[in-house]
Amino acid sequence: xxxxxxxxxxxxxxxxxxxxAKNAALPLIAMTLLSNSSxxxxxxxxxxxxxxLLKLLHNLGATFNMQGNSVDVDTRSLTNTKATxxxxxxxxxxxxxxxxxxxxxxxxxxxLPGGCAIGQRPIDLHLKALEQMGAxxxxxxxxxxxxxxxxLKGAHIxxxxxxxxxxxxxxxxxxxxxxxxxxxxxxxEPEVVQLCQVLNNNGVAIEGIGTxxxxxxxxDRRLIRIDPFDVIPDRIEAGTYLxxxxxxxxxxxxxxxxxxxxxxxxGKLIEMGFTxxxxxxxxxxxxxxxxxxxxxxxxxxxxxxxxxxxxFLALATQAEGTSTIEERLFENRFMHVSELQRLGAEIKLNxxxxxxxxxxxxxxxxxxxxxxxxxxxxxxxxxxxxxETDVHRIYHLDRGYENLEKKLKAVGADIExxxx
Ligand code: EPZ
Numbered sequence: 001x002x003x004x005x006x007x008x009x010x011x012x013x014x015x016x017x018x019x020x021a022k023n024a025a026l027p028l029i030a031m032t033l034l035s036n037s038s039x040x041x042x043x044x045x046x047x048x049x050x051x052x053l054l055k056l057l058h059n060l061g062a063t064f065n066m067q068g069n070s071v072d073v074d075t076r077s078l079t080n081t082k083a084t085x086x087x088x089x090x091x092x093x094x095x096x097x098x099x100x101x102x103x104x105x106x107x108x109x110x111x112l113p114g115g116c117a118i119g120q121r122p123i124d125l126h127l128k129a130l131e132q133m134g135a136x137x138x139x140x141x142x143x144x145x146x147x148x149x150x151x152l153k154g155a156h157i158x159x160x161x162x163x164x165x166x167x168x169x170x171x172x173x174x175x176x177x178x179x180x181x182x183x184x185x186x187x188x189e190p191e192v193v194q195l196c197q198v199l200n201n202n203g204v205a206i207e208g209i210g211t212x213x214x215x216x217x218x219x220d221r222r223l224i225r226i227d228p229f230d231v232i233p234d235r236i237e238a239g240t241y242l243x244x245x246x247x248x249x250x251x252x253x254x255x256x257x258x259x260x261x262x263x264x265x266x267g268k269l270i271e272m273g274f275t276x277x278x279x280x281x282x283x284x285x286x287x288x289x290x291x292x293x294x295x296x297x298x299x300x301x302x303x304x305x306x307x308x309x310x311x312f313l314a315l316a317t318q319a320e321g322t323s324t325i326e327e328r329l330f331e332n333r334f335m336h337v338s339e340l341q342r343l344g345a346e347i348k349l350n351x352x353x354x355x356x357x358x359x360x361x362x363x364x365x366x367x368x369x370x371x372x373x374x375x376x377x378x379x380x381x382x383x384x385x386x387x388e389t390d391v392h393r394i395y396h397l398d399r400g401y402e403n404l405e406k407k408l409k410a411v412g413a414d415i416e417x418x419x420x
Contacts, residue, residue: 001392001393001395001419001420002394002395002398002417002418002419002420003390003391003392003393003394003417003418003419003420004379004382004390004391004394004397004405004415004416004417004418005388005389005390005415005416005418006364006379006382006383006385006388006389006390006391006413006414006415006416007364007387007388007414007415008362008364008382008383008384008385008386008387008388008389008414009248009383009384009385009386010248010383010412010413010414011248011249011250011412012244012245012248012250012252012383012408012411012412012413013250013251013252013411013412014252014253014410014411014412015252015253015254015255015411016241016252016253016254016255016407016410016411017254017255017256017407018233018234018237018238018241018254018255018256018257019043019045019046019047019069019233019234019237019402019403020042020043020044020045020069020230020231020232020233020234021045021190021191021231021232021233021234021235021236021237022045022047022049022050022234022399022400023093023164023189023191023234023236024190024191024194024195024231024232024234025041025044025045025050025231026049026050026053026093026096027096027165027168027172027191027192027195028041028194028195028198028229028231029041029044029050029053029054029057029071029073030053030096030097030099030100030168030172031100031172031195031198031199031226032057032062032073032074032075032226033057033062033075033078033097033100033101033104033172034100034103034104034172034175034176034199034204034223034224034226035075035076035223035224035225035226036076036223036224036225037074037076037225037226038072038073038074038076039072039073039074039226039228040070040071040072040228040229041070041071041072041073041228041229041230041231042069042070042228042229042230042231043069043070043230043231043232043233044066044069044070044071044231045069045231045234045237045400045402046066046068046069046402046403047398047399047400047401047402048395048398048399048400049091049093049399049400052087052090052091052094053091053093053094053096054066054071054073055087056083056087056088056094056097057073057075057078057097059080059083059084059087060075060078060079060080060081060082060083060097060101061075061077061078061079061080062074062075062077062078063077081101081105081107081108081109082108082109082110082143083097083098083101083108083109083110083111084111085111085142085143087111088110088111088112088113089111089113091399092113092116092121092165093165094110094111094113095110095113095123095126095165095169096165096168096169096172097110098110098126098130098144098146098169099126099130099168099169099170099171099172099173100169100172100173100175100176102130102135102146102147102148102152102173103151103152103172103173103174103175103176103177103221104176104221104223106147106148106149106150106151107145107146107147107148107149108146109143109144109145109146110143110144110146111142111143111144112139112142112143112144117332117335117370117371118330118332118333118335118371119329119330119331119332119333120331121330123144123166125159125160125161125163125166126163126165126166126169126170127144129155129157129159129166129169129170129173129183130146130148130152130169130170130173132155132156132157133148133152133153133154133155133157133170133173133174133177133181134148134150134151134152134153134155135147135148135152136148151176151177151178151220151221152173152174152176152177152178152218153177153178153179154174154177154178154179154180154181154182154216154218155181155182156181156182156184157170157181157182157183157184158184158185159183159184159185159186160185161185162185162186162187162212162300163187164187164189164191164192164300166187167183167186167187167192167214168187168191168192168195170183171183171186171192171195171196171199171206171214171216172195172199174216174218175199175204175216175218175219175224176218176219176220176221176222176223177216177218177220178218178220178221179217179218179220180215180216180217180218181214181215181216181218182213182214182215183213183214183215183216184212184213185212185213186211186212186213186214187300187301188210188211188212188300188301188302189300189301190232190235190258190261190301191232193209193210194231194232196209196210196214197209198226198229199216199224201227201229202224202225202226202227203219203224203225204216204217204218204219204224205217232258232261233256233257233258233261235257235258235261235262235265235305236305236307236308236373236400237400237401237402238254238257238262238283239262239265239305239307239308239311240308240311240373240376240380240401241254241407242254242262242265242266242269242283242285243269243308243311243312243314243315243380244379244380244383244408244413245285245287246269246272246274246285246287246291246315247314247315247318247380247381247383247384248383248384249287249288250287250411250412251284251285251286251287252284252285252411253282253283253284254282254283254284254285255281255282256281256282257281257282257283258281259278259279259280259281259282259283262283263302264302264303264304264305265304265305265308266278266283268294268296268304268312269285271292271294272288272291272292272293272294272315272319273288273290273291273292274286274287274288274291275288290320291315291318291319291320291358291359292319292320292321293316293319293320293321293322293323293356293358294312294316294319294323295323295324295325295326296309296312296323296324296325296326297326297328298325298326298327298328298329299328299329300329306327306328306329306330306333307373308373309325309327309333309373310333310336310373310374310376310377311373311376311377311380312325313325313336313337313340313347313354313356313377314336314340314345314377314378314380314381315380316356316358317340317345317346317347317356317358317359317360317362317381318358318359318360318384319356319358319359320358320359321357321358322355322356322357322358323355323356323358324353324354324355324356325353325354325356326352326353326354327352327353327354328352331352333371333374334349334352334354335370335371335374336370336374336377336378337349337354339367339368339369339370339374339378340367340377340378340381342365342366342367343362343363343364343365343367343378343381343382343385343389344360344361344362344363344385345360345362345381346358346360361386362381362384362385362386363385363386363387364382364385364386364387364388364389364390365385365389365390366389366390366392367382367389367390367391367392368391368392368393369391369392369393369394369396369397370393370396371396372396372397372399372400372401374396375391375393375394375396375397376397376401376404378391379391379397379404379408379415382415383408383413383415392420394417405417
C-alpha cells in the first residue's frame with residue numbers, strides 16, 4: 001500500500017492545472033450506454049474511480065480505449081446486464097449504470113452498493129423513481145433486479161431529497177423512456193448540468209437545464225449518436241488547491257477552471273480574508289496575514305459543497321477565533337476530525353457540527369485517510385505541520401485526485417509517495 005510522506009511547513013508558489021471532473025466524467029461514461037456509436041470523451045481524469053467504471057462496462061461487454069486523458073467507449077456489443085458485487089462494492093457510483101441499462105435493455109441487475117465511510121447513502125430515491133416509470137423492482141441476494149420489458153414510461157417524479165447520482169440516473173433512464181418525464185427537486189450540480197447538455201446536444205430534448213425542474217423528452221428506446229465532447233473542470237479539485245494555497249499562505253494560480261462553479265467556495269475564502277484575481281478560466285488566490293474564522297453549512301449546489309468540508313476544516317484550524325462547520329448532507333462525514341486532532345487541531349464535534357478553535361500549531365504525525373476528501377484535508381494539514389506527516393491509506397486519494405503529489409511537488413511542497 002502507498003502512503004505520502006510530507007515535510008512541513010512548506011510555502012507553495014506557482015500554477016496548478018486542474019483536471020476534468022471525476023463526478024462529471026462518471027455519469028458521462030455511464031451515458032455511453034445510451035449510444036449507438038462509439039463515444040469520444042476528452043478531459044477525463046486518470047483516477048481510480050474512472051478505471052473502475054470502465055472495467056464495469058468492459059465486464060458487461062463494452063470496449064474502450066483510454067489514451068492519456070481521452071477515452072473512446074463503445075457499448076454497441078454489450079449484452080450482459082448484470083453489474084456484479086465485486087466491482088460495485090469498490091465504488092458506489094457504479095449505481096449510475098442502473099438507469100441506462102434498464103432503459104436500453106428492459107432489464108438489469110445491479111449489486112446494492114452497501115455501507116460507506118461517510119454515511120448510509122441509500123438508493124431508495126433512484127428505485128422509487130424507476131418504479132414510477134413502470135419498472136418492477138425486487139431486491140434479491142444483494143442485487144437490485146429491475147424489469148420493464150415494454151420499456152420505461154415518462155412520469156412526474158418529485159424527489160423527496162436532492163440526490164446527485166439519483167438525478168443523473170433518472171435523466172439517463174428518461175432519455176430512452178416513452179414520453180415526457182418531469183423531474184422536480186432535481187440536483188443542479190454542474191456535473192448534472194453537463195450530462196443534460198450533452199444529451200440535449202445529441203437528440204434528447206431537455207428543458208429546464210440547470211434548474212430544479214427538468215423535463216426530459218424520451219426517445220422511446222431509440223439509441224442516440226453522441227458527438228465528441230470534453231468533461232468540465234473539477235471544481236472540487238480546484239477548491240482543494242485553493243485551500244492548499246490558503247493554508248500555506250501562498251499565492252497560487254489554478255488554471256483550466258470554471259470560476260462560476262466555485263462561487264460558494266471563493267465566497268467563504270473571501271470571508272476568511274483572502275483576495276482573488278479571477279479570469280475566464282483561471283483563479284489566483286492571494287494570501288492574507290490574518291485568516292478570519294468562518295461559519296459554514298454544507299448544502300446542495302449552489303450552496304457550499306460537502307466535498308469541500310474537510311479541506312475547510314483543515315483551513316479553519318489556522319483561522320483566528322472559533323469557526324463552526326455544519327455537515328448537512330452525510331451523517332458520518334467527520335472521520336478526519338480525529339486525525340486532524342492527532343496533528344494538534346482543536347476541534348470539538350457535536351453531532352453534525354464541528355467547532356474549530358484557531359490558530360493551532362500543528363505537528364507532524366502518522367494519520368490515516370478515511371475517504372477521498374478527508375484524505376486531501378490531511379495532506380493540507382501535513383503541509384503546515386511542523387516536521388513529518390505520513391498519510392496512510394491514500395488509495396482513497398487515488399480514487400479522485402489525478403497526480404495530487406506531483407501537482408503539489410511542482411508548486412514547492414515537500415511530498416513523496418512511498419510504499420508501506
Ligand atoms: C454525489 O454522491 C457525489 N458522488 C459525492 O461526491 C458528493 O459528496 C455528493 O453527491 C453530494 O454532493 C458522485 O457524484 C459520484 P446524493 P451521491 O445522492 O449522488 C441521501 C466525492 O468525494 N439520499 O446527492 O451518492 C444521501 O444519503 C463524493 O467525490 C437518500 O436518502 O450523493 C445523502 O444524505 C463522495 N436516498 C443525500 O441524499 C437516495 O436514494 C445526498 O446524496 C439517494 C440519496
